[in-house]
Amino acid sequence: MRCAECTELLSAYMDDELMRDEQEAVREHLATCSECAREEQALAGTSRRIKENLMRHATPDVLKARIRNSLARDDAFTPAPVPRRPAWTRWPALAAAGLVVAVASSTIAASLTRRSLASDAIAETIVDAHIRSLMPGHLTDVVSTDQHQVKPWFNGRVDLSPAVPNLDSAGFLLTGGRVDYVDGRAIPVVTYTRRQHVINVFAEPADGRSSSAHETRNGYHMVEWQSGGLEYWAVSDLNSAELEQFIALFKRG
Amino acid sequence: MSQRDVERFERIVLPHLDDAYTLARYLVRDEHDAQDVVQDAVLRALRYFDGYREGDARAWLLAIVRNCCMTWLRRDHGTKNVISFDAGAPSVPDPRETDARAIQRSERAALTRALDALPDEFREVIVLREIQELSYKEISDVVGVPIGTVMSRLARGRKRLAVALGLGAKEAS
Numbered sequence: 001m002r003c004a005e006c007t008e009l010l011s012a013y014m015d016d017e018l019m020r021d022e023q024e025a026v027r028e029h030l031a032t033c034s035e036c037a038r039e040e041q042a043l044a045g046t047s048r049r050i051k052e053n054l055m056r057h058a059t060p061d062v063l064k065a066r067i068r069n070s071l072a073r074d075d076a077f078t079p080a081p082v083p084r085r086p087a088w089t090r091w092p093a094l095a096a097a098g099l100v101v102a103v104a105s106s107t108i109a110a111s112l113t114r115r116s117l118a119s120d121a122i123a124e125t126i127v128d129a130h131i132r133s134l135m136p137g138h139l140t141d142v143v144s145t146d147q148h149q150v151k152p153w154f155n156g157r158v159d160l161s162p163a164v165p166n167l168d169s170a171g172f173l174l175t176g177g178r179v180d181y182v183d184g185r186a187i188p189v190v191t192y193t194r195r196q197h198v199i200n201v202f203a204e205p206a207d208g209r210s211s212s213a214h215e216t217r218n219g220y221h222m223v224e225w226q227s228g229g230l231e232y233w234a235v236s237d238l239n240s241a242e243l244e245q246f247i248a249l250f251k252r253g
Numbered sequence: 254m255s256q257r258d259v260e261r262f263e264r265i266v267l268p269h270l271d272d273a274y275t276l277a278r279y280l281v282r283d284e285h286d287a288q289d290v291v292q293d294a295v296l297r298a299l300r301y302f303d304g305y306r307e308g309d310a311r312a313w314l315l316a317i318v319r320n321c322c323m324t325w326l327r328r329d330h331g332t333k334n335v336i337s338f339d340a341g342a343p344s345v346p347d348p349r350e351t352d353a354r355a356i357q358r359s360e361r362a363a364l365t366r367a368l369d370a371l372p373d374e375f376r377e378v379i380v381l382r383e384i385q386e387l388s389y390k391e392i393s394d395v396v397g398v399p400i401g402t403v404m405s406r407l408a409r410g411r412k413r414l415a416v417a418l419g420l421g422a423k424e425a426s
Contacts (some may be wrong), residue, residue: 011408014383015390043283046415050383054368059274063288065268067295071259 001029006036014044060196062134064238069131069218122183123233129180130200130235133191139198140176140191152179154188155161160230162188162203165253172199172246192246199236199246206231214240223247263300269311270295272385273318279380280322282369294321299325309391314397326373365419375410378403 006029012018013026030037078162133139142153147164154161155246157179166174179186182202192199206226213224221243223234234250273294277287293416298305298317305313368376381387381395393400 008405008408011411012389013406014390015407042420043411043413045420046411046418047363047383049360049418050368050379050414052365053357054279054384055382056271057275057278059270059291060284060288063274063291064270066292067267067287070292070296071263071299086404 001025003029003033003036006030006033006069007039008231010040013038014047014211023055025080061237062196062198065219066131066134071170099208123217123222125182126233127220127222127234128203129182129202130198130220131218133178133180133189133200134198139178141178145174145176147174150174150190153177158188160188160203160205162190162201162232163253164190164226165250167192167249169247170245170249172209172249179197186250194236194238194242194246197236197238199234199243201250202233202235204231204233205229225251227251258302262299265305265310266295266298266302266314269314272311273314275384276315276318276377276380277322279368279384280319280373280377281325286325287406290325291318291319294318297321309394312387312391312394315381315387316384316397319395322377323373363418364414367414370417371410371413375406375413378406379410379414382407 006026007021009026009064010148013023016023030040050063059182142150144150145168146151147166151161154177164174164177172194175191175193175198177188177190180189180202181187182204185204188203190201190203192201207228212226213222215222220235220237221240223243225232225247232250234243234247234248238246270291274287274291277290277294278284280385281287281290294314294317298314301317367410368379371379377396378392385396389400389403392403396403
């Protein structure tokens, strides 16, 4: 075997992807040609360094949630022959497929017993608004980490003034605000982030009916509470313990 | 598509989501763009799912992701300056970092830079082989080229990387 031919085959030789006789011929050539042997070492070293240093990436939770949501929606748009179970009853099957973050399935029981959110339709709209906000460029209309910029920004844009507490010291970073249309009206949304998780806080005038609820939809946690004549919803894929912590701090202002 | 089809899709295809995301990360070289591309690819996969009968679901999904990445790269995105996330890691080293870790970090950055700089058709076969450990036959299915082409692209890609890393291979062809 000539060197040129050997060089050509070296890479496939390393991968054990040659025909047996070719594999054998390269092996014999390498035993006798130091130049080609050096070349093989260089290529094998390159290959090893890539394998050792470059990692496989885990799918981020935000992407899993986006996919979960679009699959649920795709399903919803297709007429099915039998009455469908609600989307969330499929999550256990999904978890088996390795898709769902553990936290989602662990809260299904809770969502079954505490489905007291005022209206399913509004809850659905709010989760939709949350998911829409995760699309690139949709999260904030006013980008600011300063509560004294975000709060006045809502003046004249919406007819109520939501609380915008500064929770930086607790690790919940204010990222800005935006106006969403939910159920036909403009409502203010204040956004925070914790690590890579987005928390959207929606505010609406309280309708007098006192309700507080925890729910999990499409893998997102939703919590509802009242404060200062307003009704708030926080939505996030953050785990429920941290979301509860966030809400306790938010209420305290 | 019935709910049973969606469930079957979730069971068969979605376990390969990390592979899909990994491929997209290395091909489009941006975390957020990779997310968009994978979401798009999964929805396409669901739409094409009727056409999937039996066989290697991972290769089937990766082929769709790969095509979505290539479409994305061709739509002008490919020409933008790529600053890889790893390469752009903090320039001020943490004083508590051990030497071994610092070396590993700089090695990783050098590798990422070298890989990011490869032409797309070399980068994809390298990622599929070295990181995702596909066989030549599987790579040929995912990329849609003959096995001989996979072989020569891998050989040339590796050679370029070896040169870029200063590992003393002969000049890249």
